[in-house]
Amino acid sequence: MSHTPRHASVYLVHLPDEDAAREVARILAERGHVSVSVREGVAGQPFHRFHEASWKVTGVDAGPHPDDDERWWTAVETRIVETLAAERGGSCVLMQAVPDTVRALFPGETAVDRPPAEARAARLAALSGEPACAPRPVVVHRLDHPASDGPSGVPVALPGLDDVDWPSLGHAYGPAEDAPDILRAMAANDEGWDEATFEYFSAIVHQETCYSATPPTIPFLVRMARAPEMTPEYRLELLADLAYIASFDPSPSAGEEPAPTAHAARACREVIGALPALLARWPEAAPAERAWLIVLAALSPAAAAPLLPAFEGFRRGLEGPSPALDLALALAADDEDRACGLVLDYTTWDEDVSRHLADDTPLRCRHLAVLTRLALAEIPPRG
Structure with missing residues (x-):
């Protein structure tokens, strides 16, 4: 009708x-x-x-x-x-x-x-010649999120923060001289988290745009994500944020050093460089955190290789469809044929996947952008 x-x-x-x-x-x-x-x-x-x-x-x-x-x-x-x-x-x-x-x-x-x-x-x-939307896979797995009694209020130390020449860098609103305050507010690990992350994604990363100040902030986000004292819910959001930022331009994963003005590519390079340290959390990570670590590992098959059997075992333990993790595993294993087949299937039930595929970027970059979209829907950081 x-x-x-x-x-x-x-x-x-x-x-x-x-x-x-x-x-x-x-x-x-x-x-x-x-x-x-x-x-x-x-x-x-x-x-x-x-x-x-x-x-x-x-x-x-x-x-x-x-x-x-x-x-x-x-x-x-x-x-x-x-x-x-x-x-x-x-x-x-x-x-x-x-x-x-x-x-x-x-x-x-x-x-x-x-x-x-x-x-x-x-x-x-x-x-009439165009196919209707296919039924979306019903995700039935429920990944346990790390639980806590609320923000611990124990701040995460950020050594080296004041060694960066922030005023010489820029963000969405001009010189990035306020970047240390934004990062310290996030590292405070308290009830001001939401306001601080809003400021970060308003100024330092704005509407999927990176600036010269963005790459230098990545090591500090990584340090927060790895810190034992970080509130578990906030840690999960940091992992999702790192995957999101890295998806803007993941081309350096397979290419030469990005140009100084290629801010998104340089931010992604920072995330890729931190993957071994982030993946070291695998043994102690809760299921939802493990899922985001697999998504991050898709950025670099080399970094993913030592844990690939563990990733595959984790996926086998999940009931029912998992479009995000299936694509993440294909990318982590550097299985381009598998990734292409999955993404083409996803175009039949997600109207935005085709838009990502039409981007004028390397195929792997497009697949990583699709992955981030799927992961945010399938594994929401706030449960």
Whole structure:
């Protein structure tokens, strides 16, 4: 049964010339976009990008979809439109809004305006050849999280913190002279943890962006994660945070020393360098912590090798599906064929996996980004 989405999707496609723009507009109209317009870009025009000679196609997809999984079908159409744009040297931006808002933002832009019934039929026909979302594996394992009676309040020492020239480094808001205070607040290991980690991910790592101050903070996060006095729940969050940061640009795991300005790659290199010390916690780690150690080990097959049999034994002891750990083990074993097969299967039930695969990065980097996404969903640090 077809479903009309609550929000319309507006695709702003920027292309280098008029011929490409008119071809894309024709295809979007054929795909059932209810409104399609073409215009030459003008510098300063709302939603305009690139140089003055570029052309803009606006396509409005108001549905319907074959079923009510709006996220899935929006992701399907976005992938198709992005491919159309990329093949012609352009790019695409997606906006979503209720239909009244769309009409207010793009009044009178219509170059192709199809009758509603005709557009609906074309929309369903265009999507009929695309597979529906497969059932997501049901994760039934329940990994025990390390338990405590709350923050211990015993601070973790951070020797060398004041030896770093923090004012010469930068973060999201300018010079990183406040970085030591943020790290000390995290290392205080008390009720201020949430506020301190919020500050860290607001300034030092901001919206998946690293800065020159980010790599020097990694050894201190590692020290906190390894410290016996660290509150167990906070330790688990630190391991997840390290995996998250390392997933931004894990290319140095197999390449040369990253450039000084490649802040994400250098942060990842710091995490990889710390893996032997982090993995040394395996014998004493609680199940959820062990799972995150396996995810981190996927960054470096060389570091994972000594513990790979233990990792595999841990996975065999878990009941039911574990997409994150299965992919982590394939990457830790450097089994690219296995990793490719798993990730392709995941594209059938997770709409964002295909987006990660489309990134212009080495295949292993894309797989590690998928892994982090899956792990955060399957093994949430707060249980």
